[in-house]
Amino acid sequence: NEAYTFTANVEGTRPLSYKWDFGGGANPNKSSGVSSHQSAVVTLTNTPGNYSATLIVTNAYGEDSYPFTLTIQDR
DSSP states (O other): OOEEEEEOOOOSSSSOEEEEEOTTSEESOBOSSOBSOSEEEEEEOSSOEEEEEEEEEEETTEEEEEEEEEEEOOO
16 A cells, blocks of 8 residues: 556657556556646555556647556565
């Protein structure tokens, strides 16, 4: 139950919007909507495993999806 900050480092024509999905590995698990904030502060789950997470970044020209694996290790 530790809080972590995830920060997107994406280049593109501004303004950029961000939507996070942590695949069940964090709380909150998903962004409540599209946000102008490139960072998300979440509390990681206590259940070890690999979670399929995604960041979607949108601007006036479209969107890109950035999948990543969130790994929670047993202590």
